Amino acid sequence: MNAPVPLAITEEEFQKFRDFFYRKTGIHFEENKRYFVDKRLIDRILATNNTSFRNYFVMLRFETSGKELQQLINIMTVNETYFFREEYQFTCLVNSVLNEIVTRKRPSEPIRIWSLPSSSGEEPYSLAIYLLEYWPRVDDYAIELIASDIDTTMLEKARQGRYDQRSVAHLPPPLLRKYFTALYDGSYQINDDLRQSVDFTQVNLSDLAQMRAYRDFDVVFCRNLLIYFDDTSRRIAAETLFNALNPGGFICLGHSESMSRITPLFKVRKFPEAIIYQKPR
Amino acid sequence: MTLIKKHDATGDAPREFRHQSRDRAGLLCQLEADAPEQRRWAALDLAAFSDAADALCDRLEQETQTPVREAILTSLIQIGGNPVVCGLMPLLRSEDAALRNQVIEALQQLPEAVSPYIERMLADDDADYRIFAINVLANLRHPQAPAWLQDVIERDDNINACAAAVDGLAEIGTPEAIPALTALPERFADDPFMQFCTQTAIRRIQGHGA
Numbered sequence: 001m002n003a004p005v006p007l008a009i010t011e012e013e014f015q016k017f018r019d020f021f022y023r024k025t026g027i028h029f030e031e032n033k034r035y036f037v038d039k040r041l042i043d044r045i046l047a048t049n050n051t052s053f054r055n056y057f058v059m060l061r062f063e064t065s066g067k068e069l070q071q072l073i074n075i076m077t078v079n080e081t082y083f084f085r086e087e088y089q090f091t092c093l094v095n096s097v098l099n100e101i102v103t104r105k106r107p108s109e110p111i112r113i114w115s116l117p118s119s120s121g122e123e124p125y126s127l128a129i130y131l132l133e134y135w136p137r138v139d140d141y142a143i144e145l146i147a148s149d150i151d152t153t154m155l156e157k158a159r160q161g162r163y164d165q166r167s168v169a170h171l172p173p174p175l176l177r178k179y180f181t182a183l184y185d186g187s188y189q190i191n192d193d194l195r196q197s198v199d200f201t202q203v204n205l206s207d208l209a210q211m212r213a214y215r216d217f218d219v220v221f222c223r224n225l226l227i228y229f230d231d232t233s234r235r236i237a238a239e240t241l242f243n244a245l246n247p248g249g250f251i252c253l254g255h256s257e258s259m260s261r262i263t264p265l266f267k268v269r270k271f272p273e274a275i276i277y278q279k280p281r
Numbered sequence: 282m283t284l285i286k287k288h289d290a291t292g293d294a295p296r297e298f299r300h301q302s303r304d305r306a307g308l309l310c311q312l313e314a315d316a317p318e319q320r321r322w323a324a325l326d327l328a329a330f331s332d333a334a335d336a337l338c339d340r341l342e343q344e345t346q347t348p349v350r351e352a353i354l355t356s357l358i359q360i361g362g363n364p365v366v367c368g369l370m371p372l373l374r375s376e377d378a379a380l381r382n383q384v385i386e387a388l389q390q391l392p393e394a395v396s397p398y399i400e401r402m403l404a405d406d407d408a409d410y411r412i413f414a415i416n417v418l419a420n421l422r423h424p425q426a427p428a429w430l431q432d433v434i435e436r437d438d439n440i441n442a443c444a445a446a447v448d449g450l451a452e453i454g455t456p457e458a459i460p461a462l463t464a465l466p467e468r469f470a471d472d473p474f475m476q477f478c479t480q481t482a483i484r485r486i487q488g489h490g491a
């Protein structure tokens with residue numbers, strides 16, 4: 001039997017960890033997140049058979065595989081999401097934004113949409129459903145849906161596409177019946193066609209080197225992530241999203257997030273359904 | 282169903298600028314390139330070189346394209362430290378109002394590095410320059426920011442500088458500033474507007490405390 005190890009994280013250790021984690025992810029923990037952070041850190045220290053923060057932290061910084069860092073990231077991120085969250089933006093996409101985008105497209109050119117962060121997949125699958133159901137020209141264009149997150153556990157969950165009742169609560173019942181299979185345990189399995197239509201990849205938005213490979217997007221949904229960043233990482237995020245967009249491309253943020261407070265790089269576009277941001281043409 | 286899944290998520294079109302040499306010398310050279318996109322990429326990549334601050338500040342002064350300017354400032358903020366602040370401060374004297382505002386916002390994101398220079402900035406002969414320093418303070422996450430603003434309203438003879446400091450105190454002031462705010466209108470007795478500004482600020486501060 002394991003004897004419980006009395007472990008506590010000191011103020012100084014918390015600061016050290018917080019700086020390290022911030023540099024890796026852009027995520028900034030305020031002092032009031034102390035309990036949340038300490039608890040998870042202690043769990044990882046014990047799970048890796050370390051006896052102190054010190055040993056654990058040395059291991060974390062020097063491991064070449066990056067595995068433990070990934071574990072930590074997976075437990076420190078807030079992954080809350082659900083189908084049809086902030087639906088008015090999807091309405092805006094099919095009623096206004098896409099119609100503007102296609103005026104600049106040759107018929108063979110794909111429309112590229114990126115859900116970043118996608119968390120467990122509810123957002124990109126909502127986009128797929130929305131396009132199929134509500135965009136009349138969906139059959140005229142090839143649409144590529146890419147979905148990314150830093151959290152590998154969430155990406156795995158997204159690829160599986162199995163959701164609990166709470167996740168699907170905002171979906172109209174006919175759509176739930178059409179695109180999901182109800183399972184005996186009360187969960188819902190999304191159908192294979194939808195699973196096949198979204199490409200899930202791991203991406204750290206704060207990593208310029210990784211982000212530079214992502215480009216030519218017409219629309220990016222970057223919702224409910226920047227709230228976890230500080231001003232500087234928001235700014236870096238804005239730069240990398242700018243790089244990823246085509247000229248004239250659009251970016252949707254969560255309702256409590258604002259690009260204008262971060263950078264003058266984007267134009268504010270007021271559509272009947274939503275305010276979104278646009279990279280100048 | 283026409284939604285398609287691609288196996289290369291990243292995009293097709295070749296982008297030469299993304300693949301040019303990214304060593305320091307190469308990047309410094311690309312920072313002066315004709316194509317704005319190339320300058321922008323170089324500026325972003327130079328964030329990895331802390332000794333690139335001078336070159337970035339020099340480029341910033343001449344740069345006219347907003348996206349390139351923003352990239353330069355983003356990298357300077359990441360580099361941080363005193364050399365960056367020293368490179369940015371003179372740009373507050375620029376004739377270009379947009380650039381000045383961008384510099385003010387960048388300095389606000391460097392509270393520790395900017396703090397040793399605040400007193401010197403607030404003592405500058407040029408009242409406009411002092412006002413820009415006050416604008417930096419009004420949104421600076423530094424524990425001493427309210428005290429510096431209070432200093433301004435106690436000492437600065439320029440009415441516009443004092444008015445800017447009062448605006449700043451309305452945002453970040455604490456009750457300690459109230460006596461100085463109450464005394465201020467007397468120093469500018471000809472100007473009824475100052476009375477109005479200080480009263481508004483005092484009410485805001487009292488509201489904060491509530």
Ligand SMILES: C[S@@+](CC[C@H](N)C(=O)[O-])C[C@H]1O[C@@H](n2cnc3c(N)ncnc32)[C@H](O)[C@@H]1O
Pocket residue numbers: 025026027077078079080081082085116117118119120123148149150151154203204205206222223224225254
């Ligand atoms: C609250 S969820 C938002 C999901 C979805 N966009 C929504 O609005 O419902 C935030 C997600 O951001 C991811 N995340 C945090 N930091 C990240 C980073 N640096 N790069 C990419 N994703 C990140 C987390 O793993 C988490 O899944």
